[in-house]
Amino acid sequence: MDWDWDFVRQIMPTLIQGVKITILATVLGSILAAIVGLAIALARRSENRAVSRSVGWFAEFIRGTPLLVQLYFIFYVLPDIGILLPPLVAGVIGLGLHYGTYTAEVYRAGIDNVPRGQWEAAKACNLNGRHTWTHIILPQAIPPMIPALANYFIAMFKETPLLSAITVLELMNQAKSVANSYYRYIEPMTLVGAFFLVISLCSVVLLRWLEHRYGRIER
């Protein structure tokens, strides 16, 4: 067990390639999760029983099953019915869908927290459904949600190594490939761990700031 700095210097460029993909997957996944979550939250409030029930069940199912199996499902089953996706796209869809079911709960709580009076005032001002949402409800509901949403995006970031299982060349996969070709596991694996640790420690600071800035603590 000896740490070799020369080896670290040698593998660094490869790992940085992986970091780029990891960050790209996180950003795209977060955007998708934010959209999917809102869609699920709105669908669950739908007047139509069939829609709200089935979307609710679907979200519950996704939340109760592992992301890894969902990734396999997207990556292996969809091509059989004619939908061929590049690994990164499949991975982003998997991340976005999985975390979308979590962010949906954040949206739900945020929307429920808008006081009834706001809905009534919107009706009194004769706003239609779309205007009520875009001008009254969402602008008030979204800022308090931001810290909770950020929390899930950080959690998603920590799950991106799973994409290596469907051959996305992100950080973990690059680390595995250099480890396998030189048969040295200590440096690559430890560097990956250190990278995730540093980012999540930084994100703790960011979260504190977000909570301070947006989170109105009601307690």
Next chain:
Amino acid sequence: MTQWSGYLGLILQGALVTIELTLMGSVLALIMAFLAGMGRVSRFLVVRAVSTTYIEFFRGTSIFVQLFWAYFVLPFAGLSLTPLQAGVLALGLNVGAYAAEVVRGAILSIGREQYEACTALNLSRWQGMRHVILPQALLVMLPTFGNNAIELLKATSVVSLISLADLTFEAQVVRSQTGSTLMPFLSVLIIYFALALVISWGVRTLERRMARGLDGVRV
């Protein structure tokens, strides 16, 4: 048709491994959660610092990285683990860190007057914890523990990547042997979901049973 039943048997074997991992991981997670969670509210700075470091470290790096580290790097330090041991260790320590925050939060949620009553009755810190605080805090922790157990169940799928023959691994085996993709992955998703339902049902039952006799004590 006989073929399918054979493959189904394979998947059920995987399910047993998944259940075994979930149970063993949960026990380790529970132990770590109470050690670290109570450590964080300790009087001694050293104990607090150690617990905080443990929690931040294991929450900051992802389960996947920890598992690979335990399986590939520890052997270089002279500690060879079987896949099952590495899996239980990584899962237990990781989920334990999340659950430790639940323990801490629940202990802090117990009202001041309860602590004052302990002092008034001349109970030692440990006696107060054991007979007054924890019995009440346990009920607060239970629902979140249920969620943590489901997260642990979902995280077990990752051990398939270090060649432990769990549910996800067997699904991959069936896929590579039959070329069929929908059957193995869909059945595995359904089994995971069923296991998650069993956990949430079990936690709800336990909660009802523990809440008995506490009516009017807690809101």
